[in-house]
Amino acid sequence: MGEFVMPSLGADMDAGTLTEWLKHPGDAIKRGDVIAVVETQKGAIEIEAFEEGVLDRPLVELGTKVPVGTPLAFIRTAGAPAPSPVPSEIKLPETPATKPVAPPIAVSVAPPAIGRRVSPAARKIAAEHGLSLEGLKGTGPGGAIISTDLPQAARAAEPRAAKKPGIDLGEMRKAIAAAMARSKREIPHYYLSHPIDLTTAQQWLADINAGREPPERILLAALLSKAVALALHAFPEMNGFYQDGAFRPSRPIHLGTAIAIRGGGLVAPAIRDADTLTLDGLMAALRDLVARTRAGRLRSSELFDPTITVSSLGERGVERLYGVIYPPQVAIIGFGTPAPLPRVVDGKVEPRLMMTATLAADHRVSDGHRGALFLLEIERRLQQPDTL
Protein backbone atom coordinates (compact mmCIF):
# COMPACT_ATOMS: atom_id res chain seq x y z
CA MET A 1 0.00 0.00 0.00
CA GLY A 2 1.53 3.28 -1.09
CA GLU A 3 0.59 6.73 -0.03
CA PHE A 4 -0.36 9.51 -2.38
CA VAL A 5 0.95 12.64 -0.70
CA MET A 6 0.70 16.39 -1.14
CA PRO A 7 3.82 16.90 -3.25
CA SER A 8 6.31 19.71 -2.92
CA LEU A 9 6.17 21.76 -6.08
CA GLY A 10 9.24 23.82 -5.51
CA ALA A 11 11.41 25.37 -2.84
CA ASP A 12 8.74 27.92 -2.15
CA MET A 13 5.75 25.69 -1.48
CA ASP A 14 4.84 24.50 2.00
CA ALA A 15 1.13 23.68 1.69
CA GLY A 16 -1.69 23.21 -0.79
CA THR A 17 -5.48 22.94 -0.77
CA LEU A 18 -7.09 19.81 -2.18
CA THR A 19 -9.87 21.02 -4.48
CA GLU A 20 -10.82 18.15 -6.73
CA TRP A 21 -10.50 14.39 -7.16
CA LEU A 22 -10.17 13.25 -10.77
CA LYS A 23 -9.93 9.57 -9.80
CA HIS A 24 -12.14 7.76 -7.37
CA PRO A 25 -11.72 4.92 -4.88
CA GLY A 26 -11.40 1.69 -6.84
CA ASP A 27 -10.04 3.34 -9.99
CA ALA A 28 -6.91 1.81 -11.50
CA ILE A 29 -4.01 4.25 -11.49
CA LYS A 30 -1.13 4.34 -13.92
CA ARG A 31 2.07 6.26 -13.40
CA GLY A 32 1.51 9.79 -14.67
CA ASP A 33 -2.28 9.72 -14.30
CA VAL A 34 -3.72 12.94 -12.92
CA ILE A 35 -5.37 11.98 -9.65
CA ALA A 36 -6.30 15.25 -8.02
CA VAL A 37 -6.16 19.01 -8.33
CA VAL A 38 -4.51 21.10 -5.67
CA GLU A 39 -4.74 24.86 -5.32
CA THR A 40 -1.32 26.38 -4.68
CA GLN A 41 0.48 29.68 -4.86
CA LYS A 42 1.22 28.81 -8.47
CA GLY A 43 -2.40 28.24 -9.41
CA ALA A 44 -4.37 25.01 -9.66
CA ILE A 45 -1.94 22.14 -10.12
CA GLU A 46 -2.86 18.72 -11.47
CA ILE A 47 -1.21 16.12 -9.27
CA GLU A 48 0.06 13.01 -11.01
CA ALA A 49 0.62 9.52 -9.64
CA PHE A 50 4.15 8.25 -9.22
CA GLU A 51 3.18 4.60 -8.91
CA GLU A 52 0.74 2.08 -10.28
CA GLY A 53 -2.11 0.57 -8.33
CA VAL A 54 -5.67 1.12 -7.33
CA LEU A 55 -6.83 4.27 -5.61
CA ASP A 56 -7.96 3.44 -2.12
CA ARG A 57 -9.81 5.65 0.29
CA PRO A 58 -9.11 9.38 0.47
CA LEU A 59 -7.58 10.62 3.69
CA VAL A 60 -8.22 14.32 3.28
CA GLU A 61 -11.48 16.08 2.57
CA LEU A 62 -11.92 18.41 -0.35
CA GLY A 63 -11.24 21.99 0.56
CA THR A 64 -8.67 21.13 3.20
CA LYS A 65 -5.33 22.93 3.20
CA VAL A 66 -2.58 20.55 4.22
CA PRO A 67 1.23 20.76 4.50
CA VAL A 68 3.52 19.23 1.89
CA GLY A 69 4.04 15.51 2.58
CA THR A 70 0.57 14.91 4.04
CA PRO A 71 -0.93 11.64 2.73
CA LEU A 72 -4.00 12.44 0.60
CA ALA A 73 -5.01 8.87 -0.19
CA PHE A 74 -3.70 5.34 -0.23
CA ILE A 75 -2.73 3.66 -3.46
CA ARG A 76 -3.10 -0.12 -3.31
CA THR A 77 -0.41 -1.85 -5.29
CA ALA A 78 -1.04 -5.12 -7.11
CA GLY A 79 -1.12 -8.08 -4.71
CA ALA A 80 -1.50 -5.86 -1.68
CA PRO A 81 -4.10 -6.78 0.91
CA ALA A 82 -7.66 -5.64 0.51
CA PRO A 83 -8.43 -2.11 1.54
CA SER A 84 -8.76 -1.44 5.17
CA PRO A 85 -12.25 -0.46 6.20
CA VAL A 86 -12.93 3.22 6.08
CA PRO A 87 -12.74 4.64 9.57
CA SER A 88 -15.92 6.32 10.55
CA GLU A 89 -14.30 9.67 11.24
CA ILE A 90 -13.20 10.05 7.63
CA LYS A 91 -16.02 11.32 5.53
CA LEU A 92 -15.88 10.14 1.98
CA PRO A 93 -16.92 12.82 -0.42
CA GLU A 94 -20.09 11.70 -2.15
CA THR A 95 -19.81 11.90 -5.93
CA PRO A 96 -16.79 14.13 -5.65
CA ALA A 97 -16.37 14.39 -9.37
CA THR A 98 -19.53 16.27 -10.03
CA LYS A 99 -20.25 18.05 -6.81
CA PRO A 100 -18.79 21.51 -6.38
CA VAL A 101 -16.67 21.95 -3.33
CA ALA A 102 -18.69 23.34 -0.50
CA PRO A 103 -17.07 26.69 0.20
CA PRO A 104 -15.00 25.74 3.24
CA ILE A 105 -12.09 27.36 4.96
CA ALA A 106 -11.32 30.48 2.98
CA VAL A 107 -10.93 28.79 -0.35
CA SER A 108 -10.94 31.83 -2.55
CA VAL A 109 -11.30 29.90 -5.74
CA ALA A 110 -14.26 28.52 -7.57
CA PRO A 111 -13.83 24.82 -8.20
CA PRO A 112 -13.23 24.23 -11.85
CA ALA A 113 -15.93 22.26 -13.60
CA ILE A 114 -14.77 18.73 -14.18
CA GLY A 115 -12.62 18.22 -17.21
CA ARG A 116 -13.27 21.78 -18.33
CA ARG A 117 -10.88 24.55 -19.04
CA VAL A 118 -11.90 27.84 -17.54
CA SER A 119 -10.29 31.18 -18.26
CA PRO A 120 -8.88 33.03 -15.26
CA ALA A 121 -11.32 35.89 -15.80
CA ALA A 122 -14.30 33.53 -15.89
CA ARG A 123 -13.10 31.77 -12.78
CA LYS A 124 -12.66 35.02 -10.99
CA ILE A 125 -16.16 36.16 -11.79
CA ALA A 126 -17.66 32.78 -10.95
CA ALA A 127 -15.84 32.70 -7.62
CA GLU A 128 -16.98 36.17 -6.69
CA HIS A 129 -20.58 35.44 -7.50
CA GLY A 130 -20.62 31.92 -6.18
CA LEU A 131 -21.63 30.69 -9.62
CA SER A 132 -21.40 27.07 -10.59
CA LEU A 133 -19.70 26.43 -13.90
CA GLU A 134 -21.63 23.21 -14.33
CA GLY A 135 -23.72 23.05 -17.46
CA LEU A 136 -22.27 26.18 -19.00
CA LYS A 137 -21.33 26.01 -22.65
CA GLY A 138 -17.77 27.14 -23.22
CA THR A 139 -16.99 29.11 -26.36
CA GLY A 140 -13.29 29.66 -25.69
CA PRO A 141 -10.37 27.66 -27.11
CA GLY A 142 -10.98 23.92 -26.77
CA GLY A 143 -14.45 24.57 -25.34
CA ALA A 144 -13.03 26.54 -22.43
CA ILE A 145 -15.47 28.62 -20.43
CA ILE A 146 -14.62 32.27 -20.88
CA SER A 147 -16.08 35.31 -19.18
CA THR A 148 -18.63 35.93 -21.91
CA ASP A 149 -20.12 32.48 -21.28
CA LEU A 150 -21.18 33.52 -17.80
CA PRO A 151 -24.61 34.98 -17.06
CA GLN A 152 -24.86 38.67 -17.94
CA ALA A 153 -25.55 39.76 -14.39
CA ALA A 154 -22.28 38.38 -13.16
CA ARG A 155 -20.28 39.86 -16.00
CA ALA A 156 -21.60 43.33 -15.34
CA ALA A 157 -19.69 43.44 -12.09
CA GLU A 158 -16.51 42.17 -13.68
CA PRO A 159 -14.24 45.23 -13.63
CA ARG A 160 -14.37 45.92 -9.93
CA ALA A 161 -12.49 42.78 -8.93
CA ALA A 162 -8.75 43.01 -8.46
CA LYS A 163 -7.96 39.45 -7.46
CA LYS A 164 -7.54 36.69 -9.96
CA PRO A 165 -8.51 33.25 -8.74
CA GLY A 166 -6.90 30.29 -10.38
CA ILE A 167 -3.80 32.33 -9.88
CA ASP A 168 -3.75 34.42 -6.74
CA LEU A 169 -1.16 37.04 -7.57
CA GLY A 170 -0.67 38.00 -3.93
CA GLU A 171 0.10 34.42 -3.00
CA MET A 172 2.29 34.00 -6.05
CA ARG A 173 4.32 37.06 -5.05
CA LYS A 174 4.88 35.52 -1.61
CA ALA A 175 6.12 32.31 -3.24
CA ILE A 176 8.50 34.21 -5.52
CA ALA A 177 9.74 36.26 -2.57
CA ALA A 178 10.43 33.16 -0.49
CA ALA A 179 12.35 31.37 -3.24
CA MET A 180 14.34 34.42 -4.32
CA ALA A 181 15.20 35.42 -0.74
CA ARG A 182 16.51 31.92 -0.14
CA SER A 183 18.49 32.08 -3.37
CA LYS A 184 20.12 35.40 -2.50
CA ARG A 185 20.84 34.19 1.03
CA GLU A 186 22.30 30.80 0.17
CA ILE A 187 23.63 30.77 -3.38
CA PRO A 188 26.93 32.51 -4.21
CA HIS A 189 26.03 33.62 -7.73
CA TYR A 190 28.49 34.55 -10.40
CA TYR A 191 27.38 36.32 -13.58
CA LEU A 192 28.54 36.22 -17.18
CA SER A 193 27.27 37.96 -20.28
CA HIS A 194 27.81 37.39 -23.99
CA PRO A 195 26.42 38.96 -27.18
CA ILE A 196 25.03 36.41 -29.64
CA ASP A 197 24.48 37.14 -33.32
CA LEU A 198 21.01 35.82 -34.20
CA THR A 199 20.94 37.01 -37.80
CA THR A 200 21.45 33.53 -39.24
CA ALA A 201 19.03 31.87 -36.83
CA GLN A 202 16.36 34.49 -37.42
CA GLN A 203 16.66 34.22 -41.20
CA TRP A 204 16.53 30.43 -40.99
CA LEU A 205 13.36 30.62 -38.89
CA ALA A 206 11.76 33.14 -41.25
CA ASP A 207 12.44 30.81 -44.20
CA ILE A 208 11.00 27.82 -42.36
CA ASN A 209 7.93 29.71 -41.19
CA ALA A 210 7.27 31.19 -44.64
CA GLY A 211 6.37 27.71 -45.84
CA ARG A 212 4.13 26.90 -42.88
CA GLU A 213 0.60 27.70 -41.78
CA PRO A 214 0.37 29.61 -38.47
CA PRO A 215 -0.25 26.56 -36.22
CA GLU A 216 3.02 24.98 -37.39
CA ARG A 217 5.20 28.08 -37.05
CA ILE A 218 8.12 28.13 -34.68
CA LEU A 219 9.07 30.99 -32.37
CA LEU A 220 12.61 32.07 -31.61
CA ALA A 221 12.00 31.08 -27.98
CA ALA A 222 11.84 27.41 -29.01
CA LEU A 223 15.12 27.69 -30.89
CA LEU A 224 16.83 29.30 -27.89
CA SER A 225 15.53 26.63 -25.53
CA LYS A 226 16.70 23.83 -27.80
CA ALA A 227 20.18 25.36 -28.03
CA VAL A 228 20.42 25.53 -24.23
CA ALA A 229 19.19 21.96 -23.82
CA LEU A 230 21.74 20.57 -26.28
CA ALA A 231 24.58 22.70 -24.91
CA LEU A 232 23.92 21.23 -21.46
CA HIS A 233 25.10 17.80 -22.63
CA ALA A 234 28.67 19.05 -22.35
CA PHE A 235 28.07 21.03 -19.13
CA PRO A 236 26.52 18.70 -16.56
CA GLU A 237 27.62 21.02 -13.74
CA MET A 238 24.93 23.49 -14.82
CA ASN A 239 22.09 20.94 -14.75
CA GLY A 240 20.85 19.56 -11.45
CA PHE A 241 20.32 20.41 -7.81
CA TYR A 242 22.41 21.59 -4.89
CA GLN A 243 20.97 19.86 -1.87
CA ASP A 244 22.23 18.89 1.58
CA GLY A 245 25.64 20.41 0.98
CA ALA A 246 26.35 18.63 -2.30
CA PHE A 247 25.63 18.97 -6.00
CA ARG A 248 23.55 16.25 -7.59
CA PRO A 249 23.74 16.46 -11.37
CA SER A 250 20.65 15.43 -13.30
CA ARG A 251 20.82 13.28 -16.39
CA PRO A 252 17.41 14.34 -17.70
CA ILE A 253 17.25 17.94 -18.86
CA HIS A 254 14.02 19.52 -17.66
CA LEU A 255 14.13 23.10 -18.87
CA GLY A 256 12.41 25.44 -16.43
CA THR A 257 10.84 28.10 -18.60
CA ALA A 258 10.03 31.43 -17.00
CA ILE A 259 6.51 32.44 -18.07
CA ALA A 260 5.09 35.82 -17.15
CA ILE A 261 1.53 36.06 -15.91
CA ARG A 262 -0.31 39.04 -17.34
CA GLY A 263 -0.82 41.53 -14.55
CA GLY A 264 2.27 40.42 -12.64
CA GLY A 265 3.71 37.19 -11.42
CA LEU A 266 5.91 34.50 -12.83
CA VAL A 267 6.07 30.71 -12.91
CA ALA A 268 8.86 28.59 -14.36
CA PRO A 269 7.45 25.14 -15.13
CA ALA A 270 9.56 22.59 -16.97
CA ILE A 271 9.66 21.46 -20.54
CA ARG A 272 10.61 17.92 -19.62
CA ASP A 273 13.43 16.13 -21.45
CA ALA A 274 13.83 19.18 -23.68
CA ASP A 275 17.03 17.83 -25.27
CA THR A 276 15.17 14.82 -26.66
CA LEU A 277 12.39 16.82 -28.33
CA THR A 278 12.47 17.88 -31.96
CA LEU A 279 12.23 21.61 -32.55
CA ASP A 280 8.56 21.16 -33.51
CA GLY A 281 8.00 19.04 -30.42
CA LEU A 282 9.63 21.64 -28.22
CA MET A 283 7.56 24.42 -29.80
CA ALA A 284 4.36 22.43 -29.18
CA ALA A 285 5.40 21.82 -25.57
CA LEU A 286 6.14 25.51 -25.10
CA ARG A 287 2.77 26.59 -26.50
CA ASP A 288 0.95 24.13 -24.30
CA LEU A 289 2.93 25.16 -21.23
CA VAL A 290 2.31 28.89 -21.74
CA ALA A 291 -1.41 28.29 -22.26
CA ARG A 292 -1.76 26.17 -19.14
CA THR A 293 0.41 28.45 -17.01
CA ARG A 294 -1.76 31.43 -17.87
CA ALA A 295 -4.93 29.43 -17.29
CA GLY A 296 -3.56 28.35 -13.92
CA ARG A 297 -3.52 24.64 -14.68
CA LEU A 298 -0.07 23.09 -14.53
CA ARG A 299 0.90 19.51 -13.75
CA SER A 300 2.86 18.54 -10.68
CA SER A 301 5.67 16.98 -12.71
CA GLU A 302 6.28 20.28 -14.48
CA LEU A 303 6.83 22.15 -11.23
CA PHE A 304 8.49 19.36 -9.32
CA ASP A 305 11.92 19.16 -10.87
CA PRO A 306 13.12 21.69 -13.44
CA THR A 307 16.89 21.15 -13.59
CA ILE A 308 17.86 24.61 -14.90
CA THR A 309 15.86 27.72 -15.82
CA VAL A 310 15.73 29.78 -19.01
CA SER A 311 14.28 33.27 -18.84
CA SER A 312 13.69 35.23 -22.05
CA LEU A 313 12.62 38.86 -22.12
CA GLY A 314 11.03 38.38 -25.54
CA GLU A 315 10.36 41.08 -28.09
CA ARG A 316 9.44 43.83 -25.69
CA GLY A 317 12.18 44.12 -23.17
CA VAL A 318 15.68 45.39 -22.59
CA GLU A 319 19.15 44.29 -23.57
CA ARG A 320 20.12 42.17 -20.62
CA LEU A 321 18.63 40.09 -17.84
CA TYR A 322 20.50 39.34 -14.59
CA GLY A 323 19.01 36.08 -13.40
CA VAL A 324 18.43 34.88 -9.85
CA ILE A 325 18.87 31.12 -9.52
CA TYR A 326 15.77 29.19 -8.45
CA PRO A 327 16.92 26.89 -5.64
CA PRO A 328 17.89 24.09 -5.52
CA GLN A 329 18.90 24.60 -9.17
CA VAL A 330 22.41 25.85 -9.88
CA ALA A 331 22.09 27.98 -13.01
CA ILE A 332 19.78 30.30 -14.91
CA ILE A 333 20.18 31.50 -18.48
CA GLY A 334 18.83 34.92 -19.41
CA PHE A 335 18.08 36.07 -22.95
CA GLY A 336 17.65 39.79 -23.56
CA THR A 337 15.53 41.36 -26.27
CA PRO A 338 17.13 40.90 -29.72
CA ALA A 339 17.85 44.17 -31.51
CA PRO A 340 19.63 45.22 -34.71
CA LEU A 341 23.07 46.59 -33.86
CA PRO A 342 26.26 47.44 -35.77
CA ARG A 343 28.78 44.61 -35.63
CA VAL A 344 32.08 43.93 -37.32
CA VAL A 345 31.81 40.92 -39.65
CA ASP A 346 34.82 40.00 -41.79
CA GLY A 347 36.39 43.41 -41.25
CA LYS A 348 33.25 45.36 -42.17
CA VAL A 349 30.58 46.99 -40.02
CA GLU A 350 27.20 45.44 -40.69
CA PRO A 351 23.77 45.65 -39.05
CA ARG A 352 23.17 42.32 -37.30
CA LEU A 353 20.38 41.05 -35.06
CA MET A 354 22.07 40.85 -31.66
CA MET A 355 20.92 39.31 -28.39
CA THR A 356 22.72 39.38 -25.06
CA ALA A 357 22.77 36.04 -23.27
CA THR A 358 23.60 35.90 -19.58
CA LEU A 359 24.38 33.13 -17.16
CA ALA A 360 23.98 33.26 -13.39
CA ALA A 361 25.47 30.13 -11.87
CA ASP A 362 26.26 28.71 -8.44
CA HIS A 363 29.90 29.13 -7.40
CA ARG A 364 29.62 26.16 -5.05
CA VAL A 365 29.34 24.01 -8.15
CA SER A 366 31.11 25.71 -11.07
CA ASP A 367 33.46 28.55 -11.98
CA GLY A 368 33.37 31.39 -14.45
CA HIS A 369 35.64 29.62 -16.88
CA ARG A 370 33.21 26.74 -17.37
CA GLY A 371 30.28 29.14 -17.35
CA ALA A 372 31.89 31.13 -20.17
CA LEU A 373 32.42 27.98 -22.23
CA PHE A 374 28.78 27.07 -21.65
CA LEU A 375 27.59 30.42 -23.07
CA LEU A 376 29.95 30.00 -26.04
CA GLU A 377 28.50 26.55 -26.69
CA ILE A 378 24.97 28.02 -26.72
CA GLU A 379 26.21 30.66 -29.18
CA ARG A 380 27.83 28.03 -31.38
CA ARG A 381 24.63 25.98 -31.50
CA LEU A 382 22.60 29.03 -32.49
CA GLN A 383 24.89 29.65 -35.47
CA GLN A 384 23.80 26.26 -36.85
CA PRO A 385 20.02 26.46 -36.50
CA ASP A 386 19.43 23.58 -38.91
CA THR A 387 21.06 21.24 -36.38
CA LEU A 388 18.68 22.24 -33.58
Add this chain to the structure above:
Amino acid sequence: MTREDIRTAVLEGLSNIAPETDPTSIGDAADLREALDIDSMDFLNFVIALHKRLQVAIPEVDYPKLLTIGGAVDYLDAKLA
Protein backbone atom coordinates in the same frame (compact mmCIF):
# COMPACT_ATOMS: atom_id res chain seq x y z
CA MET B 1 -18.21 38.75 -44.61
CA THR B 2 -18.76 42.34 -43.54
CA ARG B 3 -16.21 44.59 -41.93
CA GLU B 4 -18.23 44.37 -38.74
CA ASP B 5 -17.93 40.55 -38.78
CA ILE B 6 -14.19 40.83 -39.25
CA ARG B 7 -13.98 43.28 -36.40
CA THR B 8 -15.90 40.87 -34.17
CA ALA B 9 -13.50 38.08 -35.11
CA VAL B 10 -10.51 40.26 -34.23
CA LEU B 11 -11.94 41.33 -30.88
CA GLU B 12 -12.94 37.79 -29.94
CA GLY B 13 -9.54 36.52 -30.96
CA LEU B 14 -7.94 39.06 -28.66
CA SER B 15 -10.17 38.35 -25.69
CA ASN B 16 -9.43 34.65 -26.03
CA ILE B 17 -5.67 35.13 -25.84
CA ALA B 18 -5.90 37.78 -23.13
CA PRO B 19 -9.07 36.93 -21.19
CA GLU B 20 -8.14 39.29 -18.36
CA THR B 21 -8.32 42.31 -20.63
CA ASP B 22 -11.02 44.16 -22.51
CA PRO B 23 -9.96 44.71 -26.14
CA THR B 24 -13.01 46.93 -26.79
CA SER B 25 -11.58 49.47 -24.38
CA ILE B 26 -8.45 50.18 -26.42
CA GLY B 27 -8.38 52.38 -29.48
CA ASP B 28 -8.19 51.14 -33.06
CA ALA B 29 -4.70 52.54 -33.44
CA ALA B 30 -3.20 51.31 -30.17
CA ASP B 31 -0.30 48.88 -30.37
CA LEU B 32 -1.81 45.60 -29.16
CA ARG B 33 1.44 44.43 -27.65
CA GLU B 34 1.59 47.49 -25.43
CA ALA B 35 -2.11 47.90 -24.73
CA LEU B 36 -2.86 44.26 -23.90
CA ASP B 37 0.61 43.14 -22.75
CA ILE B 38 0.82 40.58 -25.53
CA ASP B 39 3.99 38.60 -26.18
CA SER B 40 5.09 36.69 -29.28
CA MET B 41 3.35 33.50 -28.11
CA ASP B 42 0.07 35.35 -27.55
CA PHE B 43 0.42 37.00 -30.93
CA LEU B 44 1.02 33.69 -32.66
CA ASN B 45 -2.11 32.29 -30.99
CA PHE B 46 -4.05 35.35 -32.19
CA VAL B 47 -2.86 34.76 -35.76
CA ILE B 48 -3.72 31.05 -35.51
CA ALA B 49 -7.24 31.90 -34.34
CA LEU B 50 -7.81 34.38 -37.19
CA HIS B 51 -6.36 31.95 -39.72
CA LYS B 52 -8.70 29.19 -38.58
CA ARG B 53 -11.79 31.32 -38.29
CA LEU B 54 -11.45 33.36 -41.47
CA GLN B 55 -9.52 30.85 -43.58
CA VAL B 56 -7.01 33.45 -44.75
CA ALA B 57 -3.29 33.01 -45.22
CA ILE B 58 -1.38 35.29 -42.86
CA PRO B 59 2.34 35.08 -43.67
CA GLU B 60 4.78 36.06 -40.96
CA VAL B 61 6.04 39.04 -42.94
CA ASP B 62 2.56 40.56 -42.64
CA TYR B 63 2.48 40.39 -38.83
CA PRO B 64 3.34 44.11 -38.47
CA LYS B 65 0.09 44.93 -40.28
CA LEU B 66 -1.87 43.18 -37.54
CA LEU B 67 -0.41 45.05 -34.61
CA THR B 68 -3.44 47.31 -34.17
CA ILE B 69 -7.14 46.49 -34.24
CA GLY B 70 -7.69 48.93 -37.11
CA GLY B 71 -4.74 47.52 -39.03
CA ALA B 72 -5.91 43.95 -38.54
CA VAL B 73 -9.44 44.74 -39.74
CA ASP B 74 -8.11 46.57 -42.83
CA TYR B 75 -5.68 43.75 -43.61
CA LEU B 76 -8.22 40.95 -43.25
CA ASP B 77 -10.90 42.91 -45.10
CA ALA B 78 -8.55 43.33 -48.07
CA LYS B 79 -7.60 39.66 -47.95
CA LEU B 80 -11.23 38.54 -47.92
CA ALA B 81 -12.38 40.94 -50.62
